[in-house]
Amino acid sequence: MLNAPKPENISIANNIINFNQPITITAPGKTVKTIKADLVYFEMTPENDMCIPCNKDAATYGHFTNGTNSLQWAASTPxxxxxxxxxxxQxxxxxSANFKWCIRYKIEFTDCTTCNKLVCYEKKKEGCEKGGDHK
Known part of the structure; x- marks a missing residue:
């Protein structure tokens, strides 16, 4: 069983969403081989169209900061x-803007079985009037 509860603190600063996702794996008799996180959905809804700059190349946002939609950890490093x-x-x-995204967490065990869980998130970035990050 894979448990991935919503993180307590999600922050947005310098055009980066940061959070720590707790993961608990309960699989008696099984050994974890890899943990994988796939960013399968990303949506940004600005308060109005004037909030989006001219350069809105989709290849530059909505990905993990390594530039891909996938991260993987080996069993020795998770x-x-x-x-x-x-x-x-940016x-x-x-x-202000509202961000929504979903990540599928996949655990692969050494016996080649897998377990996965889809977790969706939402975070609002407040504009200047409310004291939010405006970088």
Whole structure:
């Protein structure tokens, strides 16, 4: 069984969503081979169209900060919580936006069986009026 509860603190700073995802694996008699996180959905809804700068190349945001939609940890290196960072589109100063994304966590065991869980998240970035990050 794979348990991935919602993280307590999700932050947005410098066009990066950061959070620590706790993971608990309960599989008596099984040995973990790999843990994989796939970013399968990303949506950003700005407060208005003027919040999005002219350069809105989709290849530059909505991915993990390594530039891909997938991260993997070997059994010898997995840690809980998993530290995850997602690049976001730079908004014009003082704009608010709502971010939604889903990550599928997949555990592969040494006997080639797998277990996975889809976790969806949501975070609002407040504009200047509310004291939010406006970088």
């Amino acid at each position: 840690q809980s919580p998993l530290n995850l960072s997602i690049a976001t589109l 908004l014009t100063p003082c704009c």
